[in-house]
Amino acid sequence: MGYDLKMRIWRGDQEGGELGDYTVEVSEGEVVLDAIHRVQATQAGDLAVRWNCKAGKCGSCSAEINGRPRLLCMTRLSDFDAGETITVTPMRTFPVIRDLVTDVSFNYEKARQLPGAELGPRDDDGKRRMMQIDVERGQEFRKCIECFLCQDTCHVVRDHDHNKPAFAGPRFFLRYAELDMHPLDTHDRRVLAQGAAGLGLCNITKCCTEVCPEGIKITDNAIIPMKERVVDRKYDPLVWLGNKIGLRPRDYEGRMEVGEGPVRRP
Known part of the structure; x- marks a missing residue:
């Protein structure tokens, strides 16, 4: 009809x-x-x-x-x-x-600023191994189709064009979070996320999550946990002390600093 x-x-x-x-x-x-x-x-x-x-x-x-x-x-x-x-x-x-x-080239410029995975040495048999639960933790984030609707709706750059040089946007905070959850990645991106990527400018209105066609919970599962890890590293005195003396970053109540699963950084 x-x-x-x-x-x-x-x-x-x-x-x-x-x-x-x-x-x-x-x-x-x-x-x-x-x-x-x-x-x-x-x-x-x-x-x-x-x-x-x-x-x-x-x-x-x-x-x-x-x-x-x-x-x-x-x-x-x-x-x-x-x-x-x-x-x-x-x-x-x-x-x-x-x-x-x-012209969405802004997004590709931000992608080039994000360091890729830095893997440690292989096992004695030449392979790398990780637990299936660690593979699944980042699976949601890999569903991103880079439509950039989350970037478009984010008011930090939508309403304030001058913020673009200092703000990567939700699509790339998703990528920061995915790499930060990688159990074999040795690169700590928390300082970069807070500084060059402008994670602190996000005030978690969840507008990015609302428009995602893949249903990725960008705010709850990527941005907020990434913010928590950045704050822990900078302001938690026990974490700061542990980093200084070279302890593995375990929470002192038995939890992992970066959530469930093996911690990968000394």
Whole structure:
């Protein structure tokens, strides 16, 4: 069953632009990206939109729909009333290239600043081993498709562009947390997370978690535990003393400083 959908789509470039009004025929079961493609095919052949898989796994078609950061391919038209006008705009946090396509190179610059895993020596048989529970601890974080919707909705850079040089954003705090949980990684990133990555600027509003299409609990499972580990290292006198005299970083009530599982750093 089809109906005529009213849409407002932002058209323009880095110099400026405006919302254009379109009416396009759509069918039951379609998503917003289908409607965008039909507008391209019938009314605006020069409309720029970035997309690839149309399956919610590549993260390419990020935009804002009625002001909310979402994937165009995963937002069903049935989520809206048939008579409702759907407004589609580019991600606000990043510079516009053209129409719905934004320049997300900020995120790749931040990725280059993050040190990769630094593994210690192999076992005598040339292999490295870890417990399955340690593998599973970071599995949630590896579901990230780098759609950068969490980066887009984070008000630290969304509303304050001058914070970008000092703030990595939730996508990369997720990566910091994943690497910090790696049982074989020998690199301590806590100082870097607090300093160059600007972890302290995050005030845990959970807006990043709310827009994540993979359902990753970015705030509760990555950012907050990372903040706790940074604070422990800097302000807990027992942890500070243990670091100074070379003790393994065990909590003095028998808990691990970095959560459950083996501690990897001296």
